[in-house]
Amino acid sequence: MTMNPSNSPDVAGAPGNIEQFSYDDAIVRKFVWATLLWGLIGMVVGLLVALQLAWWPANMETSWLSFGRLRPLHTNAVIFAFAGNAFFAGMYYSTQRLLKARMFSDALSKFHFWGWQGIIVAAAITLPLGFTAGKEYAELEWPIDIAIALVWVGMAVNMFGTIAKRRERHLYVAIWFYIASIVTVALLHIFNSLALPVSFMKSYSVYAGVQDALVQWWYGHNAVAFFLTTPFLGLMYYFMPKAAEGPIYSYRLSIIHFWSLVFLYIWTGPHHLLFSSLPDWAQTTGMLLSLMLIAPSWGGMINGLLTLRGAWHKLRTDPVIKFMVVAITFYGMSTFEGPMLSIKSLNKLAHYSDWIISHVHGGALGWNGFLTFGMIYWLLPRLYGTKLHSLKLANAHFWLGLIGILVYMISMYISGLTQGLMWLDFDNDGYLVYPNFIETVAVVIPFYWLRFLGGVLYVAGLLVMFYNLKQTVSGVTPPEDTKAEAAPYERKPLMGKFHYKLEAKPMMFTVLTVVAVLVGTILEIVPMLAVESNVPTIASVKPYTPLELTGRDIYIREGCFNCHSQMVRPLRAETERYGTYSKSGEFVYDHPFLWGSKRTGPDLHRIGGKYPDMWHLRHMEDPRSMFAESIMPSYPWLLTDQMDLAKIGKKIKVMRQLGVPYSEQDVDNAESMAKAQAKQIADNLAASGVTGMEDKEITALIAYLQRLGTDIKK
Amino acid sequence: MGILILLVPVTLVLTATAVGAWYWACHNRQFDDLDSPAYKMLLDDQEKEDTI
Numbered sequence A: 001m002t003m004n005p006s007n008s009p010d011v012a013g014a015p016g017n018i019e020q021f022s023y024d025d026a027i028v029r030k031f032v033w034a035t036l037l038w039g040l041i042g043m044v045v046g047l048l049v050a051l052q053l054a055w056w057p058a059n060m061e062t063s064w065l066s067f068g069r070l071r072p073l074h075t076n077a078v079i080f081a082f083a084g085n086a087f088f089a090g091m092y093y094s095t096q097r098l099l100k101a102r103m104f105s106d107a108l109s110k111f112h113f114w115g116w117q118g119i120i121v122a123a124a125i126t127l128p129l130g131f132t133a134g135k136e137y138a139e140l141e142w143p144i145d146i147a148i149a150l151v152w153v154g155m156a157v158n159m160f161g162t163i164a165k166r167r168e169r170h171l172y173v174a175i176w177f178y179i180a181s182i183v184t185v186a187l188l189h190i191f192n193s194l195a196l197p198v199s200f201m202k203s204y205s206v207y208a209g210v211q212d213a214l215v216q217w218w219y220g221h222n223a224v225a226f227f228l229t230t231p232f233l234g235l236m237y238y239f240m241p242k243a244a245e246g247p248i249y250s251y252r253l254s255i256i257h258f259w260s261l262v263f264l265y266i267w268t269g270p271h272h273l274l275f276s277s278l279p280d281w282a283q284t285t286g287m288l289l290s291l292m293l294i295a296p297s298w299g300g301m302i303n304g305l306l307t308l309r310g311a312w313h314k315l316r317t318d319p320v321i322k323f324m325v326v327a328i329t330f331y332g333m334s335t336f337e338g339p340m341l342s343i344k345s346l347n348k349l350a351h352y353s354d355w356i357i358s359h360v361h362g363g364a365l366g367w368n369g370f371l372t373f374g375m376i377y378w379l380l381p382r383l384y385g386t387k388l389h390s391l392k393l394a395n396a397h398f399w400l401g402l403i404g405i406l407v408y409m410i411s412m413y414i415s416g417l418t419q420g421l422m423w424l425d426f427d428n429d430g431y432l433v434y435p436n437f438i439e440t441v442a443v444v445i446p447f448y449w450l451r452f453l454g455g456v457l458y459v460a461g462l463l464v465m466f467y468n469l470k471q472t473v474s475g476v477t478p479p480e481d482t483k484a485e486a487a488p489y490e491r492k493p494l495m496g497k498f499h500y501k502l503e504a505k506p507m508m509f510t511v512l513t514v515v516a517v518l519v520g521t522i523l524e525i526v527p528m529l530a531v532e533s534n535v536p537t538i539a540s541v542k543p544y545t546p547l548e549l550t551g552r553d554i555y556i557r558e559g560c561f562n563c564h565s566q567m568v569r570p571l572r573a574e575t576e577r578y579g580t581y582s583k584s585g586e587f588v589y590d591h592p593f594l595w596g597s598k599r600t601g602p603d604l605h606r607i608g609g610k611y612p613d614m615w616h617l618r619h620m621e622d623p624r625s626m627f628a629e630s631i632m633p634s635y636p637w638l639l640t641d642q643m644d645l646a647k648i649g650k651k652i653k654v655m656r657q658l659g660v661p662y663s664e665q666d667v668d669n670a671e672s673m674a675k676a677q678a679k680q681i682a683d684n685l686a687a688s689g690v691t692g693m694e695d696k697e698i699t700a701l702i703a704y705l706q707r708l709g710t711d712i713k714k
Numbered sequence B: 001m002g003i004l005i006l007l008v009p010v011t012l013v014l015t016a017t018a019v020g021a022w023y024w025a026c027h028n029r030q031f032d033d034l035d036s037p038a039y040k041m042l043l044d045d046q047e048k049e050d051t052i
Helices: A025-054 A068-100 A104-128 A142-166 A172-192 A209-244 A251-272 A280-292 A293-308 A319-341 A344-350 A356-381 A391-424 A437-442 A444-472 A495-504 A505-532 A547-556 A574-579 A613-621 A650-655 A666-668 A668-685 A697-709 B004-027 B034-044
Strands: A020-021 A193-201 A200-206 A482-484
Touching: A025 A068, A025 A104, A025 A193, A025 A444, A025 A547, A068 A104, A068 A172, A068 A209, A068 A356, A104 A142, A104 A319, A142 A172, A142 A193, A142 A444, A142 A574, A172 A209, A172 A251, A172 A444, A193 A650, A200 A613, A209 A251, A209 A293, A209 A319, A209 B004, A251 A293, A251 B004, A280 A319, A319 A344, A319 A391, A344 A356, A344 A391, A356 A391, A356 A444, A391 A437, A391 A444, A444 B004, A547 A650, A547 A668, A547 A697, A574 A613, A613 A668, A613 A697, A650 A666, A650 A668, A650 B004, A666 A668, A668 A697, A668 B034
Parallel strands: none
Antiparallel strands: A020 A482, A193 A200
16 A cells, blocks of 8 residues: 655555656756755855955955855755765755655655755854854844755655655665754754744844853754764765765665664763863863774764775776765774864863864765765766766866865965964963964965965865856756656554554644654753752852843854954863853853854953953954054944944843843843943943944944953952 | 663663664574675676776
């Protein structure tokens, strides 16, 4: 008894007959073009932010073009728009063929495609405008988060529905990788994005401080794991054997490394938080499991590479094989380097430095980028029933891209090592050799130019690809959906007759699944929030004042956390430079936490009281007025834009709901409290020669910065 | 560390789901033949021509 969903061209037949059907190729074509388009856009934004680091005028003194706002646009575009669409393209192509079934619902396929592109456009608009939740790779505000969840559930129903109506009993290993990706990303996204809205485009994370850090990096590393690794391993397991025209080296190995990979990866999040206020046992767990992860990761690498046994000669002539082999090699590199960087002694040197940037881009440009390019060179001609226009150009793309990656990585290795070593350097008398952070910035600028060059080469390669593919498809009408035939596979109902019938109704099933997920989420979250006790471990630590909260939100809006950390590690090199190390109790009211993960500029956790108010005004207006060699963007609009106090009462109210011990009076008097504190700062500034700042955003930001790290001194 | 009151149950649910999936796989004979899937997936294309 085979299924007949409304849009399917399947023909029902008695068991034992061969069924005729066709694969939806149109959806794959859509996803492939989306991959290429967003890849170009995301990487061009990457070029811009790279240029901004090497040459600060590229920030153009424009809020929506400044580094702090554009960096998240770059990361979101390349991860979710480029890698995301690539994942979907390959998944839709391979799943149908591996399961010998057309997608469960063409309507859901389209919903997935257009929904996802809509989300990307929403990101492209909101991120430069400063609408950000302030959490890395999870910056998109809550309405977009909900849209992501809905589209993702729709995709999940489509995939599981296709699995249910398959004609091939065995689930090839690629399908397992897709399933793991779909299920885990859903969980990660939902839990990390939990926030209480203040307004349509502003919310506060339900988690605070150390909790938020743990949830964020549980999410963040598993975004790498289940969005950038497992989906692409699934793609590798399909497209590599296809391109090599030979089976995967060891199917048994693929199963073993799949299960061990998905079990181990979840635990690795704390390796982003080594030497932070996260408890030691959590740090050690993250470190150990990250090291163990080498084994399953390399299982995948070995499997992929050895698939070429007997076919290594193809490397010489076939650009698809070139891209894939190099991609898998970079995967092996990254999954060795990552565990090494998770070791505390090495992490001490590398954390916050450009070494991490090098590591990320080896994986992103090498593994994700090159595997995507190899897959598309193989896929697109087939989707159009034609031949690739030029092998030579594809090979040229390969070399341009590879040299680009190497220039990028090597320049960032040198920069990162330089920074790390300089930051830790003591002389024989026990003093810091480089007490001024700016010295460690100025010296790496040449490497920022080299990195920009590396990116230019990589994008040049992508442009060559565009030209090649345009010539390939120009004038070619896409053929009709690929026809296929297979014997039906009698599927036993998983859960009884009612459920069996329900599984055939895609829209209904999607709606009910969404309801189930939402109910489950709410049932878990509400008790957690109600039970949550927020007793501060440090009595002198108090909530931010309304003005300081306003300033904190400006800090988040401008993306300051992209360059500045707020976590002084318990290392002598840090305590000498910044002050006493950061204690977990200091962050209990930080919704979201702002520990940061990179020091393009110095740590700010102990900045409170270090400089006069006027210093901060001049520094934000033009950082070069305080540090001639600064690469920080200028923020002149903070001195002219009025601070928005309209929502401050609501903000305090929401914080109170999240457990921050504000009083009712704090909610009611928030605006007047803010104005009173602003007047004090403005009077300070007026005494130093700058008047009219009572209602300007700079005053709120100064209030926040001057508060940072001062509570424990009280 | 109160967040663990959320994360540990979530992890257990996830683990239970994974174990359940493993159980289903074993009973659905997914691991009975680990040799032919690697070859079968190569045979699903209709075209014979090279596209490169």
